[in-house]
Amino acid sequence: MLDVIFIGLSLGSILLLVALGLAITYGAMGVINMAHGEMVMVGAYTTVMGALWLKLGFLASLPLAFAVTALLGWAIERIVVRRLYGRLLDTLLATWGVAILIQQAVRLEFGLSFFGIHIRGLGPGLQNVTVPEWMTGVVTIGGDQVNIYRLFIIVVTLALTVLTWVLMYRTDIGIQIRAIMRNPRMAAACGIDVDRVNALTFAYGSGLAGVAGVMMSGFKTVFPDMGTSMVVDGFMVVVVGGVGSLIGSVLAAGLLGQVNGGVAAVTNDILARAVVFGLVILIIIVKPTGLFSFKSR
Amino acid sequence: MTLDRRSLLKVGALGATALAAPGLLTRGAMAADPIRVGVLFSLTGGLSIIEKSLADATMMAIAEINAAGGVMGRPVEAVLEDGASDPKTYNEKASKLVVGDKMSTVFGSYTSASRKAVLPVFEKHNAMYFYPTYYEGFECSRNVVYTGAVPNQQLSNFIPWIVKNLGKKKFFIVGSNYIYPREMAKVCKILMKQNGAEYVADEYLELGHSEWGSMVNKIKTSGCDAVLSNVVGDSVVAFYREFKNQGLTHDKLPICATVTSEIEIAAMGPEYAVGSYTSFPYFMAIDTDRNKKFVERYRAYVKDPKAVTHHALESSYFQVFLWKQAVEKAKDTAADAVRAGVRGQEFDAPNGHVTVDADNLHTYLTPRIAQWQADGQGKIVDAYPNPVQPLPYVAYGETDTNLFCTAKGLDASKLKKS
Known part of the structure; x- marks a missing residue:
């Protein structure tokens, strides 16, 4: 029984890891960032490239991936998203385009493959990420074997969630972000530099996706399409949890993870997936604004 | 700079001639009408990871056949088309090759979905399709030669x-x-x-x-x-x-x-x-001279000293030789002749001796x-x-x-x- 709960917890933490960045960009800024999955992918490729070219270890690539994807996110906000605030559907299309650009850049090795130049670690193929030996295997807790890698993901997700909470609720910039969430024009009228705060928020959200990418690379396959399916799961969590609510995302991820793990244990994975989607539909019908939402003015 | 349509066409024609020139040269050297065959794999999209290597192995086999004097003294000219990891595109490209280019033989496909998508084209217009991948069986087409393993x-x-x-x-x-x-x-x-x-x-x-x-x-x-x-x-x-x-x-x-x-x-x-x-039936590690040389040649051909070979890739390679022998046996490149010729055809492939079954056009392979x-x-x-x-x-x-x-x-x- 404990093993099933642990799997559910682990599934939830993976969902939350991807959704955390989205909860910020979508929740705070009202941008449907379809390129979020690609940020995860870039984070994973940073791990691959860091190991190949800089001889970086797995853990050392965590801050590097955060920096790379945050910078990329900052650039995307500056070049594309900034011009589209308040146009929800346009941001969806534009960031989807950005997602395809990033994917193809990795697949075509930034266009160099046309000239017969190949960069190790890029290209259309599957990439290999080496995980430290101590992370593969199990520890025994309370008579049950627990997967160390999944435990590690839970710890990282927990740390990032706490960090994000502190950032949002205990710092000046957090107050500014929350003010913009409620009413951007009023916030601007009160002297908040909305442009700057938005750029930083987007960069931070993207950076979180990069960290998620490093974690994913250790036990999933690294290839250019890997982010596409993750972004769907991420949005699912954000929408169920309630847009703009951090605690909502945490609880939604936990709930969906446990349902998925529980149903999969009793029946099978395919049915579990269907049940999760069914549950999401039901929640959206009953509570269209999600489990936890505030009224924006 | 302004370009009207006429000058654009001229430039295009010039470019096309320039591109075709190396081909013309080799054709002149062979001094015979080339035999044209289609090669249909996904060069783009998600499946291109695998299918690109199958296309490479096919082209390598054709290059080797040409270097050894071609088929019945005629060079083989491959027309490479991209199935784009999409069964619908596969169907369109197969129609282009079979109906438009009048090819009697095409080598291609990795997934069953893409094979099922092109099958009607080959059956309706009576052309032969050489399929190199292991698959689930449950198919019996007189227009497909299956060179991968069945369950x-x-x-x-x-x-x-x-x-x-x-x-x-x-x-x-x-x-x-x-x-x-x-x-x-x-x-x-x-x-x-x-x-x-x-x-x-x-x-x-x-x-x-x-x-x-x-x-x-x-x-x-x-x-x-x-x-x-x-x-x-x-x-x-x-x-x-x-x-x-x-x-x-x-x-x-x-x-x-x-x-x-x-x-x-x-x-x-x-x-x-x-x-x-x-x-x-095939592993890269098969310890025979024939296989080691095959791996070496493949790595040289794709200019990647670390390239790996695998079962479907090896089948992509040897099936071109089965086709060659079938054409030479029948002394004709038409689909009916190839089908008659390929029945019972044998070849020493990198994995060992392979034979096309005279009945179901699948291939005898050595399980390992x-x-x-x-x-x-x-x-x-x-x-x-x-x-x-x-x-x-x-x-x-x-x-x-x-x-x-x-x-x-x-x-x-x-x-x-x-």
């Missing part, structure tokens, strides 16, 4: 060997959720019953999904002593990783796979697969079992003494004395009885 050629030696040599009796069958793994599972169950073993579960995960937590936990608690995996594609990597991360080891509970090849092993890191088994080593290569632990007859309907009761698919076509009455 009985991957499993008929595998399951008895696991039961006998590893002493395993309880299998957990796991696969991706689509037709190939499900048909493979049917054959597995028949063979398990025949060999006095049983299966404790038969479970599937969506194709392309890589969340194995629940499944591996189930494997752990199921009480099985071997895992039979028909998992396909990128989820293979996540499966083996989760397997090790949950503390399972291949010496106690081996994964015995039908699809895990050198490519997936390289991507997951060999340390996750050491000690597990795969059954295929490899155990994965720390260097990412398979060590061949068992090989059939002789090539095994292909039985595409084995899941429905086909045996070597009771063939469902013959030169006359499929005997549907036998299918209904089973």
Whole structure:
């Protein structure tokens, strides 16, 4: 029984890891960032490239991936998203385009493959990420074997969630972000530099996706399409949890993870997936604004 | 700069001539009309990872045939088309090759979906399609030559060997959720019953999904002593990783796979697969001069000293030679002549001696079992003494004395009885 709960917890933490960045960009800024999955992918490729070219270890690539994807996110906000605030559907299309650009850049090795130049670690193929030996295997807790890698993901997700909470609720910039969430024009009228705060928020959200990418690379396959399916799961969590609510995302991820793990244990994975989607539909019908939402003015 | 349409056309024509010039030269040197064949693989999209290597192997075979004097003294000219990982595009490109370019022979396809998509084109316009991939069977077309393994050629030696040599009796069958793994599972169950073993579960995960937590936990608690995996594609990597991360080891509970090849092993890191088994007719590690030279030539051809070869790639290569011999036997390149010529055709391929079955146009192949080593290569632990007859309907009761698919076509009455 404990093993099933642990799997559910682990599934939830993976969902939350991807959704955390989205909860910020979508929740705070009202941008449907379809390129979020690609940020995860870039984070994973940073791990691959860091190991190949800089001889970086797995853990050392965590801050590097955060920096790379945050910078990329900052650039995307500056070049594309900034011009589209308040146009929800346009941001969806534009960031989807950005997602395809990033994917193809990795697949075509930034266009160099046309000239017969190949960069190790890029290209259309599957990439290999080496995980430290101590992370593969199990520890025994309370008579049950627990997967160390999944435990590690839970710890990282927990740390990032706490960090994000502190950032949002205990710092000046957090107050500014929350003010913009409620009413951007009023916030601007009160002297908040909305442009700057938005750029930083987007960069931070993207950076979180990069960290998620490093974690994913250790036990999933690294290839250019890997982010596409993750972004769907991420949005699912954000929408169920309630847009703009951090605690909502945490609880939604936990709930969906446990349902998925529980149903999969009793029946099978395919049915579990269907049940999760069914549950999401039901929640959206009953509570269209999600489990936890505030009224924006 | 302004360009009107006329000058644009001129520039285009000039460019086309310049591009065609090297081709013209070799054609002049051969001094004979080229034989044109189609090559149809996905060069773009998700499947291009694998299919690009199949296209390379096909083109390499054609280049080797041309270097050795061509077919009946005529050079072979390949027209390469991109199926773009999309069955609909496959169908359009097949129509272009068969109807537009009037090709009588096309080499192509990796997935069953793409083969099923082009099949009507080849059957309607009577052209031949050479298909190099292992697949689920249950097909009997007089317009397709199948040079990859069918289920009985991957499993008929595998399951008895696991039961006998590893002493395993309880299998957990796991696969991706689509037709190939499900048909493979049917054959597995028949063979398990025949060999006095049983299966404790038969479970599937969506194709392309890589969340194995629940499944591996189930494997752990199921009480099985071997895992039979028909998992396909990128989820293979996540499966083996989760397997090790949950503390399972291949010496106690081996994964015995039908699809895990050198490519997936390289991507997951060999340390996750050491000690597990795969059954295929071809492995890169086959220790013969012919295979070693083949690997060497392939690496030189794709200019990648680390390139890996695998089963479908090897079939892509040797099937071009089967076609060549068929044309030379029939002294004609038309589809009917190729079909007549290819029946019973034999060739010494890198994996060993292959023969096209005179009845069902599938290929006799030698099943092999490899155990994965720390260097990412398979060590061949068992090989059939002789090539095994292909039985595409084995899941429905086909045996070597009771063939469902013959030169006359499929005997549907036998299918209904089973």
